[in-house]
Amino acid sequence: METLDAESLAMLEDTLRKTMLSKSGAELDAALAELGWAEMLSEMPDTAIPLVFRLLGETGSHASILNDVLLETIGGLPGGTPPMPYAGGGWVVWERTANAEPTLGGLPLRRVPEGETMRLGDTRRAAGWWLVGTARAMLNLARQHALDRVQFGRPIAQFQAIRHRLAETLVAIEGAEATLGLPGDESPDLTAMLAKAAAGKAALTAAKHCQQVLGGIGFTAEHELHVHVKRALVLDGLLGSSKELTRRAGAGLRARGSVPRLAYL
Amino acid sequence: MSNELFDPATFRTALREWLDENDLTPPPGDQSLDAHQAQHLRVLKALYDADWMRYGWPESAGGLGGPDILRAIVGEEVVGRGLDHPGPYSMLDVLTPTMIDYARPELAAEMVPRLLSGQETWCQGFSEPGSGSDLASLTTRAVQDGDHWVVNGQKVWTSFAQYATRCVLLTRTGGPEVPNHQAITAFFVDLDSPGVTVRPLRTMHDVDEFCEVYFDDVVVPADRMLGRVGDGWKLAMDLLPYERSTCFWQRIAYLYARFDALVDEVKGQGAASDSELGEVYLALHTLRCRSRATQHRLAAGHKLGAETSIDKVLLAGAEQQLFDTVRDLLPGRIELTDDPWRTEFLYSRAATIYGGTAEVQRNIIARRLLDLGKE
Numbered sequence: 001m002e003t004l005d006a007e008s009l010a011m012l013e014d015t016l017r018k019t020m021l022s023k024s025g026a027e028l029d030a031a032l033a034e035l036g037w038a039e040m041l042s043e044m045p046d047t048a049i050p051l052v053f054r055l056l057g058e059t060g061s062h063a064s065i066l067n068d069v070l071l072e073t074i075g076g077l078p079g080g081t082p083p084m085p086y087a088g089g090g091w092v093v094w095e096r097t098a099n100a101e102p103t104l105g106g107l108p109l110r111r112v113p114e115g116e117t118m119r120l121g122d123t124r125r126a127a128g129w130w131l132v133g134t135a136r137a138m139l140n141l142a143r144q145h146a147l148d149r150v151q152f153g154r155p156i157a158q159f160q161a162i163r164h165r166l167a168e169t170l171v172a173i174e175g176a177e178a179t180l181g182l183p184g185d186e187s188p189d190l191t192a193m194l195a196k197a198a199a200g201k202a203a204l205t206a207a208k209h210c211q212q213v214l215g216g217i218g219f220t221a222e223h224e225l226h227v228h229v230k231r232a233l234v235l236d237g238l239l240g241s242s243k244e245l246t247r248r249a250g251a252g253l254r255a256r257g258s259v260p261r262l263a264y265l
Numbered sequence: 266m267s268n269e270l271f272d273p274a275t276f277r278t279a280l281r282e283w284l285d286e287n288d289l290t291p292p293p294g295d296q297s298l299d300a301h302q303a304q305h306l307r308v309l310k311a312l313y314d315a316d317w318m319r320y321g322w323p324e325s326a327g328g329l330g331g332p333d334i335l336r337a338i339v340g341e342e343v344v345g346r347g348l349d350h351p352g353p354y355s356m357l358d359v360l361t362p363t364m365i366d367y368a369r370p371e372l373a374a375e376m377v378p379r380l381l382s383g384q385e386t387w388c389q390g391f392s393e394p395g396s397g398s399d400l401a402s403l404t405t406r407a408v409q410d411g412d413h414w415v416v417n418g419q420k421v422w423t424s425f426a427q428y429a430t431r432c433v434l435l436t437r438t439g440g441p442e443v444p445n446h447q448a449i450t451a452f453f454v455d456l457d458s459p460g461v462t463v464r465p466l467r468t469m470h471d472v473d474e475f476c477e478v479y480f481d482d483v484v485v486p487a488d489r490m491l492g493r494v495g496d497g498w499k500l501a502m503d504l505l506p507y508e509r510s511t512c513f514w515q516r517i518a519y520l521y522a523r524f525d526a527l528v529d530e531v532k533g534q535g536a537a538s539d540s541e542l543g544e545v546y547l548a549l550h551t552l553r554c555r556s557r558a559t560q561h562r563l564a565a566g567h568k569l570g571a572e573t574s575i576d577k578v579l580l581a582g583a584e585q586q587l588f589d590t591v592r593d594l595l596p597g598r599i600e601l602t603d604d605p606w607r608t609e610f611l612y613s614r615a616a617t618i619y620g621g622t623a624e625v626q627r628n629i630i631a632r633r634l635l636d637l638g639k640e
Contacts, residue, residue, distance in 0.1 A: 163631035170568045178554035250543025256340045258525050263557045
C-alpha cells in the first residue's frame with residue numbers, strides 16, 4: 001500500500017468521498033476503519049493525510065481521526081483521545097462518540113483542564129488540509145450561487161465586486177495548499193505551524209467572502225454553508241488559531257534575529 | 266563537471282562557495298541609479314566569466330544547458346545577497362527566453378551572450394500612454410517599406426531604457442479590420458537608431474528607472490522581427506510565465522533579505538511586534554511556497570498560464586505588507602530619515618500596479634480559474 005498509481009488513488013478518493021457523504025461521526029470512524037484508515041496512516045501518511053482530511057472538509061463530514069494522527073506521532077495506544085491544545089491556552093479532547101458538549105457545529109469536542117505539550121506537526125498539517133477542504137467547499141457553494149442567482153437582470157457572477165471576492169478566496173486557498181505541500185524536512189514543526197496558520201486564515205477568508213456572496217440564503221440553516229463556516233471556526237481554534245500561530249512564528253523570528261527560508265528549489 | 270552541476274542542490278552549494286570566495290558586494294556610498302547600473306553590469310560580467318550566468322540557458326544561445334531552475338537559483342543568490350537589485354536583474358529572465366523563442370537563431374546566438382555577460386542592457390517596450398491594463402489596444406505603428414519597417418509611436422514605463430542598447434518592442438502592424446490579438450508584431454530594435462528619444466520619468470521614490478521612449482520614423486530591418494507578423498501578442502503572453510517563475514523567485518529572495526534586515530532592527534522591541542512580524546512571515550512564506558511549486562511545475566514541462574495570476578497577487582500583497590510593517594515598526598523612519606527603507610517603501614506602492622494590476626489579476630482568476638463567465 002506504500003504507493004498508489006493515479007488510477008487507484010482516484011478510486012480511493014471516490015470511495016472515501018461517497019463514504020463521507022453518507023456517514024459522519026462515529027459511523028464514519030467505523031467505515032474508515034473498514035477502508036483501512038489505520039494502514040493508510042502508518043504506511044502512506046504523505047498521501048493519506050492530505051487526501052482524507054481534505055475530503056472531510058469538502059464533504060462537510062467529520063470523524064475523530066485527528067486523534068489517530070496525533071497518536072501515531074506520540075506512539076500512543078490506538079483508540080485514545082489525547083488532549084489537544086485549543087486557542088487561548090485551553091485543552092480539548094476529541095471524543096470518539098457524540099457528546100453533550102455544545103461545540104459549535106456539533107463536533108464532539110470537550111474541554112479538559114490540562115494536557116501535555118507534544119509534537120503537533122503532522123496533526124496540524126492534517127487539520128490544515130481539513131481547513132482548506134472546508135474552504136473549497138464554501139468557495140464551490142458561493143461560486144455556484146453567483147452563477148445561478150439573478151439580480152438586476154443578470155447573474156451576480158457578472159459583477160466585479162462578487163468576482164473579486166471569489167478570486168481573493170481562491171488565492172488564499174491556493175496559497176495555503178502550497179504551504180501544506182512543502183516538505184518540512186528542515187524545520188518540520190515551524191513548517192507545519194505556518195501551514196496550519198495559512199490554512200486557518202484561508203478558511204476564515206473563505207467564510208467571510210462566501211457568506212457575503214451567498215447573501216441571505218447563506219445565513220439560513222437550510223443552506224449548507226453554515227456547516228462549513230462553523231467547521232472553519234472550530235478547526236481554526238484547534239491546535240492553535242491562525243492568529244496565535246502567526247504571533248508565535250513572529251516571536252520565533254525575533255528570538256532568532258533572522259528569517260528561516262524553509263522552502264528551497 | 267557540468268552534469269553534476271545540473272542538480273539544483275549541488276549547483277547552489279557550488280555557487281554559494283564561489284560567491285563567498287569572490288566578493289561582488291556593491292561599493293558603499295553611491296546609491297544613484299548610475300551606480301546600480303554599473304554594479305549590475307559588473308556582477309553579470311563576473312558571473313558570466315565564471316560560467317554561472319550561462320547555466321539554465323540553451324547552448325544554441327551561448328548557454329551551458331541544464332534546467333531553468335538553475336537560473337532561479339542564480340537570481341536568488343545574486344539578489345538575495347544584495348549584489349544586484351531585483352529590477353535590473355529581472356530583465357534577463359524575461360527577455361532572454363523571448364529572444365531564444367522568437368528571434369532568428371543567429372540573432373539570438375549573437376545577442377543573448379551580450380545581455381547575460383553585462384555588455385548590454387535591454388528594455389521591454391510594451392506599455393503606452395493609452396494602453397496600460399488594456400495592452401492589446403497599443404497604437405505604436407510599424408509599416409513595411411521594402412526590406413525594413415518604419416516605426417512611429419510612444420512607449421512608457423520602459424524600465425532602464427536610458428541604459429539600454431536594444432528594445433523588445435510591440436507594434437501594431439494590422440489595420441482596423443484585424444483583431445487586436447493578431448494585429449501586433451514584435452521587433453528587436455537598436456535604441457541608437459535615428460528617431461529614438463528616451464526620456465526618464467521622475468517618480469515618487471526618486472529612482473528614475475521608468476522612461477518614455479519616442480519613435481519617430483525609426484527604421485528597423487525586417488530581419489529584426491521577432492517571430493512573424495502578428496505574433497506579438499503571443500510573444501507578450503509567452504513572456505509572462507518567465508516573469509512569474511524564475512523572475513519572481515529572485516524578487517522573493519530580495520523581500521526575504523529585506524525582512525531579515527527588519528527583524529534584525531526590531532528584535533530588541535519585545536513581544537509587541539510579534540504579530541506583525543508573524544503576519545509578514547506568513548505572507549512571504551505562503552508566496553515562497555507557491556512560487557516554489559510553480560518553478561517545479563515549469564521544470565516538469567507544464568505550460569504555465571492563468572494560474573500564475575495567483576503568484577502575482579500573493580507577491581504584490583506580501584511586498585506591500587512587508588513595507589507597511591516596516592513603517593509601523595520603525596515609526597518616523599520612512600518620513601524623517603532618507604535611507605533605503607524610504608525608497609523601498611515608496612516603490613512597494615507600485616507592486617499592485619506593474620506587471621498587471623491587482624484588479625486585472627483578479628479578473629483573470631475569476632474568468633479563467635473560477636470560470637465565472639464574462640463580466
